[in-house]
Amino acid sequence: MSKVNLNQIIGKRLKQIRAERGLSLDKLAQLTEVSKPMLGQIERGESNPTVSTLWKIANGLKVPFTTFIEEEKPFIQKVNRREIEPLIEEKGVVQVYPLFPKEYQKPFEIFSLILQPGCNHQSDPHAYGVEEYIFIEKGTMELKIAEETFTVGEGEGIRFSAHYKHNYANKGEEDAIATMIIYYSL
Known part of the structure; x- marks a missing residue:
């Protein structure tokens, strides 16, 4: 500038x-x-x-x-998952679409998460104070957080402190699709 x-x-x-x-x-x-x-x-x-x-x-x-001094952000921002390049893990069985990546001074980011059948994805703990909010749009996910396991189905959501080891699994026959918000305490 x-x-x-x-x-x-x-x-x-x-x-x-x-x-x-x-x-x-x-x-x-x-x-x-x-x-x-x-x-x-x-x-x-x-x-x-x-x-x-x-x-x-x-x-x-x-x-x-x-x-x-921050660059001005548009008042409205529309995204389409089909137009976003996903982050691929586990040889393609986990696809993460950064719908609204974290911006400076914003304490959250929003992703679309797709787990293919048979997926079992281990996530490392985040920093203390970070929370994940997951809402299942389609299918079912099994989440293991610390030592507890939760089955979350279509139309259901879960929130948890993400400074524990956590695991996402799809034991169903179809893709599991979720919207994920990661919140960073300031």
Whole structure:
């Protein structure tokens, strides 16, 4: 990103947050301890704010510093599993489609998981605080979490702390298809 472009992005984000919160420039200056003229210049992209100025603004608005420099994500994003390249494991019997991969500052990611008949996939433990949410769309999965085994069928879901060893198995005659959300505590 060029410097001018970055100034425009910072200004646009600041103006957007101020508008969403119904704040005047005077009130924003009061919250952030940054002068009203400086805030106006930043919003118009006319000023190259220092890191310390951005920190003051972020702290005053109680938003992460990166709020002002992250690339803008589309307001709406539509995905189609058929158009996503799957991650393949176990010689193709496990297919993982990253529907909504983890983004910076988002504590989750969403996958579509397909286990072919006979699949038995061992997953290593995740970091402490990570949770998995699995909802079965089709078929049945047998999940072994720590030392407990659960059978989860079509239309059912399960949530578990994923810092334990866990295993996914499809003992049925058809593909087991699930939507999986992995949540990362912040």
